[in-house]
Amino acid sequence: MDVDLTVHVPEALSEGTQLTVDRIVQEALTNVVRHAAPTRCQVTVEAAAREIRIxxxxxxxxxAPGRAVRELPGGxxxxxMRERAMMYGGxxxxxxRPEGGFAVSVRLPVEGNQGP
Structure with missing residues (x-):
């Protein structure tokens, strides 16, 4: 799997927020491997004044003709990912995606985001 990673986080995030971002990205990439590999994937993490966008x-x-979609046993x-986002008020x-593939989009608030 080819992964294009872009990270723009100008200030340090709280430890809990960093862990949440890492786990969401990790789980999303695991899902890509399980259901779409080999493929190309783009990961963007950007922090602004009020929110973190993942x-x-x-x-x-x-x-390919006759190629079965790879569906491994799911978890x-x-x-x-949804529970992690909601736990932080995100x-x-x-x-x-209409053009093919799959997308995950998470928004986490920055203010007051010190973790549970």
Whole structure:
């Protein structure tokens, strides 16, 4: 899997927030490997004055005649990411992309985000 990672975080985040961002990105990439690899994936983490934006998008599995989509036994990846986002007062969206592939988008507030 090819991953293009972009991180723009001008100031240090709290330890709990850093761990939450890391775990969300890790789980999203695990899902890409489970369901779409080999593929290309873009990960963007940006912190602004009021929120941290985490976006993960993949291109989906390569299409080839007769090639089955790789579906490994699943866990609770999307649910876990949603719970982490909600625990910090954030938002979570995950859905197939119209052009193919899948996208996960998480928004976490910065203010008062010192963790549970």
């Amino acid at each position: 976006d993960i998008m993949d291109e989906g599995p390569p299409s 609770h990846g999307l649910l876990g 938002s979570f969206e995950a859905a197939p």
